Amino acid sequence: MRGFAAVFGREVAERRMLALLAFGLGLVPLAAPWMPGVGRENPAELRSALALVLGLGLSAVTAILLGGSVISRDLAERRLGFYFSRPLAGWEIWAGKLAAAAALTLGSALLVLLPTALLSGVPGPRSLGLPIAATPWDFLALGICLLELILLSHAGGVILRARSAWVALDLAGAGVFAILGWEAFRRLLFTGAFIPAQWVAQALALLMLAGLLAAGAVQVTGGRTDPRRGHRVLSLTLWGLLLAGGLAAQGYARWVLAAAPEDLGPVHQVKTSPGSWIGVCGWNPRRRFEPCFLVDVPTGHFVRARPALDRGEARLFARFSDDGRWAVWLEPEEGAGKGGPLQLNRLDLQSPDAFRFQANIWYPSPPASLVLSPDGSQVAAIQEGRIVVDEIATGNRLAATPSPRFDEPASLEFAGPGRLRILGNDVGRDPRDPVVAYSVWQIWEMDVAKRSLRRTGGFEDQFGRAEWSPDNSRIVLFDPRERVIALRDGWTGRPFAGRAWVGAAPSGVDFLSDGRIAVTASRDGGTEVRIFSPDLSTELRRRRVPGESRLWLASQAAPDLLVLEREPLDGSKRGRRSLLLDLATGSTLDLGGDLRPQGGRLFLDRGGRLLQLDPGTAKLRPVLGREAAR
Numbered sequence: 001m002r003g004f005a006a007v008f009g010r011e012v013a014e015r016r017m018l019a020l021l022a023f024g025l026g027l028v029p030l031a032a033p034w035m036p037g038v039g040r041e042n043p044a045e046l047r048s049a050l051a052l053v054l055g056l057g058l059s060a061v062t063a064i065l066l067g068g069s070v071i072s073r074d075l076a077e078r079r080l081g082f083y084f085s086r087p088l089a090g091w092e093i094w095a096g097k098l099a100a101a102a103a104l105t106l107g108s109a110l111l112v113l114l115p116t117a118l119l120s121g122v123p124g125p126r127s128l129g130l131p132i133a134a135t136p137w138d139f140l141a142l143g144i145c146l147l148e149l150i151l152l153s154h155a156g157g158v159i160l161r162a163r164s165a166w167v168a169l170d171l172a173g174a175g176v177f178a179i180l181g182w183e184a185f186r187r188l189l190f191t192g193a194f195i196p197a198q199w200v201a202q203a204l205a206l207l208m209l210a211g212l213l214a215a216g217a218v219q220v221t222g223g224r225t226d227p228r229r230g231h232r233v234l235s236l237t238l239w240g241l242l243l244a245g246g247l248a249a250q251g252y253a254r255w256v257l258a259a260a261p262e263d264l265g266p267v268h269q270v271k272t273s274p275g276s277w278i279g280v281c282g283w284n285p286r287r288r289f290e291p292c293f294l295v296d297v298p299t300g301h302f303v304r305a306r307p308a309l310d311r312g313e314a315r316l317f318a319r320f321s322d323d324g325r326w327a328v329w330l331e332p333e334e335g336a337g338k339g340g341p342l343q344l345n346r347l348d349l350q351s352p353d354a355f356r357f358q359a360n361i362w363y364p365s366p367p368a369s370l371v372l373s374p375d376g377s378q379v380a381a382i383q384e385g386r387i388v389v390d391e392i393a394t395g396n397r398l399a400a401t402p403s404p405r406f407d408e409p410a411s412l413e414f415a416g417p418g419r420l421r422i423l424g425n426d427v428g429r430d431p432r433d434p435v436v437a438y439s440v441w442q443i444w445e446m447d448v449a450k451r452s453l454r455r456t457g458g459f460e461d462q463f464g465r466a467e468w469s470p471d472n473s474r475i476v477l478f479d480p481r482e483r484v485i486a487l488r489d490g491w492t493g494r495p496f497a498g499r500a501w502v503g504a505a506p507s508g509v510d511f512l513s514d515g516r517i518a519v520t521a522s523r524d525g526g527t528e529v530r531i532f533s534p535d536l537s538t539e540l541r542r543r544r545v546p547g548e549s550r551l552w553l554a555s556q557a558a559p560d561l562l563v564l565e566r567e568p569l570d571g572s573k574r575g576r577r578s579l580l581l582d583l584a585t586g587s588t589l590d591l592g593g594d595l596r597p598q599g600g601r602l603f604l605d606r607g608g609r610l611l612q613l614d615p616g617t618a619k620l621r622p623v624l625g626r627e628a629a630r
Helices: 002-014 017-026 028-034 043-067 072-076 090-120 136-162 167-191 194-223 227-257
Strands: 267-272 277-282 292-296 302-305 308-310 313-315 318-320 326-332 342-348 356-363 369-372 378-383 386-391 397-402 411-414 419-430 433-447 452-461 474-479 484-489 495-501 508-511 517-523 526-532 539-546 550-558 561-567 577-582 588-592 596-599 602-604 610-614 619-624
Touching: 002 090, 017 028, 017 043, 017 090, 028 043, 028 090, 043 090, 043 136, 090 136, 090 194, 136 194, 136 227, 167 194, 167 227, 194 227, 267 318, 267 596, 267 602, 277 326, 308 326, 318 369, 326 369, 356 378, 369 411, 378 411, 386 419, 452 474, 474 508, 508 550, 517 550, 526 561, 539 577, 550 577, 550 596
Parallel strands: none
Antiparallel strands: 267 277, 277 292, 292 302, 308 313, 318 326, 326 342, 342 356, 369 378, 378 386, 386 397, 411 419, 419 433, 433 452, 474 484, 484 495, 508 517, 517 526, 526 539, 550 561, 561 577, 577 588, 596 602, 602 610, 610 619
């Protein structure tokens, strides 16, 4: 350590004038408030900002100059032999000179900040208008950056002063390392694996620091006073380490992106289809990111899908055609993270290969509504106040027209070949009691071929429970004045003859898949589930569920097997339960309180596992999210 201290002291003593320069530069911000053109700026903030800029600038310049001269200049001028002629080890020479350069770099910055700190407090990022506060980790990161700048300058000085043909290896090594590292980082970032991407960037930065430290030490100890030999061992050491790290980053990125549905931990999003495919997103605890997939549940075949960012939340914008053959989803443009322009992807779910087709259809931001035609050939969306319809196979825009304005976001539906229905909801208020609000629905039709838009009708929904039939031809809603459920035409909103008296306000009114209408309502200390014919002319079944609670239909697992959700009358979420009701026998089965129905026969449990119900045995089996149950 005596040799290290001697070299360190000699280097600092030779450059002692740098301290005077830094302290003198630190006095400049004290006069900043009186400089011409300053105006009425806050003097303390002005001094802090100027001191911070001068301190960072001087430290960066000092790091470059000292890093490029403490070893390489002595080596080129053949003065390094003076140190080796003394009883000094090569590592002591290297460590002493490097420590002196680092101390002078950091010390010069601190001396620039010292006068301002004594007068106005320690300057921080807020002095430059950044809405963040400095932390110890920020100062550590700044110190590491300056040390890496010193080491880069040292390596560059040795390479340039050696004038060796090995510079070609340096250029090739730098290019290959940059490509390997950037490609690994970019692939992770593009896929939405932000935490792994951050880890790769930090690991490569630390690897570069370690490689430069090791290469500099080997250059001094192995190359000694021979510039070319020093250059050679520096290059072999540096690029050997960095290229190995770049290949490791590529392998790590490949492993992260190889996540499969069976690797999912807690499942967060589920989108069901009329067939066996689902869209699913979940957290992968080992890879530390949230991948999304389109999965065929029976076979396990899957296609990776990338979520988009909507209002700060990652969402899988997936839609399935009514016949269950086609799936479409939106993915952000490559290199745009989870935001930016979104491209439409389509998948043929009946193809053995399930080949992904990237359509020439783009949206600048997540659309307010996105629907797929029943045959999967067209897609419609509300984008930036316009209704646009595109043909998926060709990417041709078939129609685009301004959307009607509503109080609530509108929704779209394909209601036949070339026909698009627009449903909009305005808020109406009773002039006698302005506190009472109700929904005023407007129904519009768009003729895609003629590119025309017209209003076809509307209706008032005072209870807010209007439901459309599976074929969108009928609307069922509760009329609180007459305490009946009534049918209306899905295109005009005009009332049909069908209506049924239900008494108290129902907790749910829903269409079943075959057109029957299910009504759930509290009655005489329990809850009734009543099933009506599609035209409300006949009550087909009435089943009673014991216990006072709010009950509503969550999904239909089979034609006569309903999944119900119940919660206490006080609305407590803790008491929510899932029930299975057999309409044929009237029997009910309590599935538990830890399940969230996702549509059809799918449920999510509290641990994030995706479960599928077997209608024959009423048993639940795990489908995805196995890691969450370990």
